[in-house]
Amino acid sequence: MTNGKLIFDETRRILFAAAVALLMALVIIFIASKTPFETFNTFIAGPLSSKRTIGNWIDDSAKLALAGLAFSLVFQARQFALGVQGQVYAGGTIAAAIALSPLGMSWVSIPLGALAAMLAGAFLGFIPGYAKAKLNANEIVSSLMLNYIAYDVANLILRLYLASPKSGLTASEGFPRSAVYPAFVQHTRIDLGVILALGSVAIVWFLLYRTAWGLRLRLTGHNARFAAYSGIRSNFIMVSAMTASGAIGGLLGALYVQGQGFGKIVVGFEGGLSFEGILIAIVARNRPLAIPFVALGYGYLRQGAALMGYRTDVPAEVIGIVQGIVILLVASSFTLPGRAFLNRIMGGSAAARAPST
Amino acid sequence: MNAIIETILSAAFVAAVIRTTTPVLFASLGGLLSDLVGSLNVALEGMMLIGALTSVIVSAYAPWYVGVLAGIAVGGMLGALMALFHLRFKADVILVGFAVNIVAAGGTVTVLNYATGGDKGTSINLPSKAIPALDLSFLNAIPGIGPVLTQMFSGHSYLTWLAAFLVFAIWYFLYRTPEGLRFRAVGEYPAAAEAAGISPNRLRTYGLIASGALAGLGGAQLAMFNFVGFTRDMTAGRGFIALGAVLLGRRHPVGTAIAAVLFGAFEALSIALPGILPQVPGEVIHSIPFVVTVLALMLSSRRRIAA
Numbered sequence: 001m002t003n004g005k006l007i008f009d010e011t012r013r014i015l016f017a018a019a020v021a022l023l024m025a026l027v028i029i030f031i032a033s034k035t036p037f038e039t040f041n042t043f044i045a046g047p048l049s050s051k052r053t054i055g056n057w058i059d060d061s062a063k064l065a066l067a068g069l070a071f072s073l074v075f076q077a078r079q080f081a082l083g084v085q086g087q088v089y090a091g092g093t094i095a096a097a098i099a100l101s102p103l104g105m106s107w108v109s110i111p112l113g114a115l116a117a118m119l120a121g122a123f124l125g126f127i128p129g130y131a132k133a134k135l136n137a138n139e140i141v142s143s144l145m146l147n148y149i150a151y152d153v154a155n156l157i158l159r160l161y162l163a164s165p166k167s168g169l170t171a172s173e174g175f176p177r178s179a180v181y182p183a184f185v186q187h188t189r190i191d192l193g194v195i196l197a198l199g200s201v202a203i204v205w206f207l208l209y210r211t212a213w214g215l216r217l218r219l220t221g222h223n224a225r226f227a228a229y230s231g232i233r234s235n236f237i238m239v240s241a242m243t244a245s246g247a248i249g250g251l252l253g254a255l256y257v258q259g260q261g262f263g264k265i266v267v268g269f270e271g272g273l274s275f276e277g278i279l280i281a282i283v284a285r286n287r288p289l290a291i292p293f294v295a296l297g298y299g300y301l302r303q304g305a306a307l308m309g310y311r312t313d314v315p316a317e318v319i320g321i322v323q324g325i326v327i328l329l330v331a332s333s334f335t336l337p338g339r340a341f342l343n344r345i346m347g348g349s350a351a352a353r354a355p356s357t
Numbered sequence: 358m359n360a361i362i363e364t365i366l367s368a369a370f371v372a373a374v375i376r377t378t379t380p381v382l383f384a385s386l387g388g389l390l391s392d393l394v395g396s397l398n399v400a401l402e403g404m405m406l407i408g409a410l411t412s413v414i415v416s417a418y419a420p421w422y423v424g425v426l427a428g429i430a431v432g433g434m435l436g437a438l439m440a441l442f443h444l445r446f447k448a449d450v451i452l453v454g455f456a457v458n459i460v461a462a463g464g465t466v467t468v469l470n471y472a473t474g475g476d477k478g479t480s481i482n483l484p485s486k487a488i489p490a491l492d493l494s495f496l497n498a499i500p501g502i503g504p505v506l507t508q509m510f511s512g513h514s515y516l517t518w519l520a521a522f523l524v525f526a527i528w529y530f531l532y533r534t535p536e537g538l539r540f541r542a543v544g545e546y547p548a549a550a551e552a553a554g555i556s557p558n559r560l561r562t563y564g565l566i567a568s569g570a571l572a573g574l575g576g577a578q579l580a581m582f583n584f585v586g587f588t589r590d591m592t593a594g595r596g597f598i599a600l601g602a603v604l605l606g607r608r609h610p611v612g613t614a615i616a617a618v619l620f621g622a623f624e625a626l627s628i629a630l631p632g633i634l635p636q637v638p639g640e641v642i643h644s645i646p647f648v649v650t651v652l653a654l655m656l657s658s659r660r661r662i663a664a
Contacts, residue, residue, distance in 0.1 A: 032471065080451050137655045140399060140451065141601045145651040148594050152644035160638070272462070278455055315470045315477060320463015327456040332446030 010290060017283045017330050018297055024322045025301070032314050039312040046307035047300050053307065055188025059261055061292070061299030062197035063252060063273055068280025068291045069197075069204055070248040076208065076286045077241040078221040079129075083143030084249040085274040086150030087124045091117030091253025093154045096162055096265035099179035099258055100172060109179040110258065114196065117254035118247040124150060125246015129239035139242070155267055162265055171266040180263040181255075193255040198292065200248055205288035207244075217241055249274070276302070279323050283330050298323075360633045368508040370625060375509070376583060377628070378621025379517045380405070380575040384599035385617045386523055387571030389610060391436075392603050393531070393544040394557070394564035396443060399454035400435065401572045402596025403461030408432045408576030410465045413587040414472050416486040424486060425516070425577045432573020436566040443565070444558045458596075466589055480587040488514045488582045514582040516574065523571075528610040540564070544608075572596065594647065601650040605657050616653070623649045 025043060033039040047057045067084055074081045095113035103109045124146055131137040163169040174180075181192035208214035220227040220234045228234050252274070257265045280298060284290035302319055309316025364370055384401045391398040398404075408428035416424025435457055443450045470477050493511035497503045531537040540560055542550040547557045579595070580587050598620050606613030627645045630637065 032467070082455070131651075131655045135655045137651075138604050140397070141597060141604060142651050142654055144594070144597045145601070145647045145654075148647040149644045149651070152640040152647075156638050156640035159640070275455075275459065278452075278459075282452060315467050317463040317466040317470075317477070321460050321467065323463070324456040324458075324460030327452060327459065328442050328448065331452040331456070332442050332448035 010285065010287070013285075013330070014283055014290070014294060014297070017326050020329050021298075021301055021322050021326050024325050025305075025318070028318050028321060029308075029314055032318070034313055039308060039314050042311050043301075043304040043308045043314075046311070047303040049307075051185070051188055053303065055185060055190045056261075056306075057299055057303040058194060058296075059189035059191070059259065060273070060302055061295045062194045063255060064276060064280050064299050064302070065197045065292050065295035066200060066248055066252040066255065067274045067277025068284060068295055069200055069277075069288060070245045070252070070274075071277045071281035072284065072286035072288065072291065073204060073208075073241055073245040073248065075281050076221045077217050077238055078224065079132075079139055079238055079242060081125065081128050081139045081143040081242050081245065082275075082278075083124060083128060083146050083150075083246065084252070084277055085270060085272075086143070086147035087121035087246045087249025088253040088256065088270045088274050089147075089150045089154035090120040090124050091250030092257045092265060092269060093157050093162075093253070094120045094250075095254035096172060096175075096257045097157070099175040100162055104176045104179035107178050109175075110181065110192070113179070113258055114251055114254045117250040119250065121250015121253065122243045122247040125249065126239065126243040129242030133235040133239050151268075158265055158267060172264045174264045175258065179258060181259050183260050189260040191260045193259045196251065196255060200251065201288050201292055204244075204248070208288060213237075213240070276323060279327050282327055361630075364629050364633055365626070368505045370629065371509045372512070373625040373628065374618065374622045375513055375517060377624040378618050379514065379520050380579040380583060381595050381599050381602065381621055381624075382520045382524070382614060382617040383516075383575030383578060384572045384596055385602035385606070385613050386520075386527055386610065387432075387568035387575070388600050388603040389568075389606070389608060389613045390527070390540075390571070391561075391564040391568035393540055393608055394561045395544050395547060396439075396450045396561050396565060397454075397600070398436075398439070398565065398568045398572075399451055399600060400439060400457035400461075400596075401568070401575075401599050402592055402594065403454075403458035404432045404435050404569050404572035405576035405579065405592045405596045405599075406461045406465050406590070407435060408573030409580035409591060410468060410480075410576075410587050411573070412577035413480050413483065413485040413580045414468075416581060417480075417483045421486040421488055421581065424581060425488065425574065428573040428577030429570045430573070432576070433566045433570035435573075436569025437562070439569070440562040440565040444561060462590065465587075469587060469589070478589050483586070485586055486581065487585045488516055488578065490582075491515055491518060514578060516578045516582065519574075520578075524610050524614045531610065572599075575599070598646060598650050601654050605650075605653050607657075619653065620646055620650060 026040060029039050029043065030036045047053050070084045095117040098104065098113045098116055099109050103112060127146060128139040128143040131142050132139045159169050162172045164171065164173045183191045208218065216227065216232045217237050220232060220237045224234055256262060256269050262269060280291055280294050284294040305316045305319035308314050384405055388398050388401050408431055411431040412424040412428035415427035439453050439457060442448045442453045466477050469480060473480055473482055476482065490512045494507050496506040496511065499506060531541060539550065539555045543555060543557045543560045551557055580591065584591065599617065602616035602620055603613055605616040623646045627642045630642045631639060
């Protein structure tokens with residue numbers, strides 16, 4: 001398949017997902033809202049309504065892109081490690097500890113915070129990988145358990161060491177200015193995090209498609225047995241993929257606490273965004289270069305839903321329903337009614353498209 | 358330390374373990390049935406959550422058993438939906454399962470919001486019912502151990518006894534009936550089963566529906582007995598722990614039940630500990646069931662390789 005055809009096909013798929021998501025949202029709003037037209041208008045136009053909401057959209061998209069990137073890396077290796085949430089809490093806690101230490105008074109706390117957060121996340125990603133390779137422990141369950149554990153530990157550290165009494169021990173003091181990512185656009189949350197997210201996308205793309213490690217990883221993911229026969233140490237690939245994915249998750253944690261959105265650490269700061277990375281990874285079919293676009297699109301819907309939750313009678317949580325249904329539809333391979341007929345008159349060969357997993 | 362041991366050895370603690378185990382046991386028996394036929398059901402968590410909310414809402418307007426049945430029915434339907442997407446539309450079962458979890462997390466809050474008229478946290482203003490407790494105080498008549506037995510076994514939900522019976526029933530089904538043999542055969546080696554004229558997809562569908570129904574039952578027990586009423590995210594990882602119990606129990610009903618009791622015991626401990634050791638931070642105590650699950654999973658899996 002040529003590159004152009006590939007991009008065309010993938011774009012069509014992503015647009016299909018977007019159309020489904022919009023349609024679902026529309027249906028839900030019409031069922032749920034007393035004033036459906038105004039609600040839908042808030043949902044669709046809300047994110048563009050002010051400079052601040054546009055900033056929130058871009059910032060959310062950067063975070064979603066990192067979460068999606070973390071998931072796509074393990075999904076490419078056909079591992080279902082779902083520990084990004086725990087890595088975010090681990091990374092965010094370490095980054096916050098650095099930002100609140102004397103180091104926070106210097107710009108060093110930004111690179112150092114990111115680096116330490118990545119190490120913490122990588123460690124959390126490594127555990128389920130190692131446990132699977134050496135102990136044959138199912139990575140789904142162990143990574144999910146680690147999420148809960150990391151959340152508890154993060155809260156413990158926050159309460160005992162980082163929190164300020166003023167907040168009722170649920171948040172720290174604001175970080176010093178030097179420890180908060182500089183904003184590119186004043187009075188918005190568009191900050192250094194966007195660059196870090198895009199940089200990570202580029203690095204992961206390079207690693208996956210331009211290095212031997214990436215080739216081995218993708219081969220292992222496509223067909224583990226073939227990869228093993230050709231001499232690839234699939235265990236090493238698996239553990240390293242999970243560890244690298246963990247580092248991205250940890251970085252996301254630093255992005256959260258040191259970004260303009262918070263500039264401090266708060267109980268439950270991650271707010272469930274990490275798991276939305278699954279949707280990003282699946283719609284982008286685990287391709288790093290598609291991830292920023294999918295993240296922007298989904299981030300828009302997410303921001304619209306959040307505004308809808310504030311301003312109308314439909315709660316923001318409906319985005320969860322939309323999200324689940326999009327995953328279901330994108331992960332399945334069924335043909336729409338009339339597809340075969342359409343193909344026949346168009347004379348295309350698209351009928352034999354590979355199943356999308 | 359003595360205080361902990363005293364607590365654990367008390368009859369009240371046994372009663373607490375039985376109570377905390379019941380919802381997890383239902384979900385893990387469900388997880389076992391779908392895992393046996395080769396589709397790991399990661400959606401137990403979401404199915405429990407939806408089952409819990411459904412049974413709470415229905416029981417506010419109908420007798421308690423209708424609420425429980427509604428929890429079972431909605432779980433079964435979710436299982437059927439998973440089967441449809443996994444088997445008919447060839448989506449990866451883990452992705453389908455996670456989609457169900459995500460829909461459950463957002464959907465329950467949305468529905469709760471409408472069912473309660475604007476409360477997104479709890480169903481406190483819904484007059485939902487509880488499952489009645491089975492009174493076994495006649496055990497008191499047994500000389501000597503009577504009172505202890507009463508304290509341990511009296512006053513549990515009807516569903517607790519159903520769960521205990523189901524362990525036996527599922528064992529009997531799997532190991533003493535032809536259909537059970539087919540079930541295990543599909544999980545062991547689908548190609549052979551197919552060659553013998555068994556349709557793996559048919560059994561996988563049954564397995565997923567049964568696992569959904571059982572998870573829904575676990576949700577009903579959770580929201581109509583362990584707690585009365587629904588709280589946002591009230592399953593709090595129990596569905597995932599149930600999945601751990603399936604893996605730890607080596608895909609055998611009795612092993613799964615033992616693993617579920619083990620996790621139930623640590624959950625009961627984490628409920629009892631703050632009273633005994635107030636100096637231990639709550640976060641540490643709260644994470645105990647999860648730490649135990651992940652450690653148990655690692656240790657038990659290693660033995661399996663060595664064997």
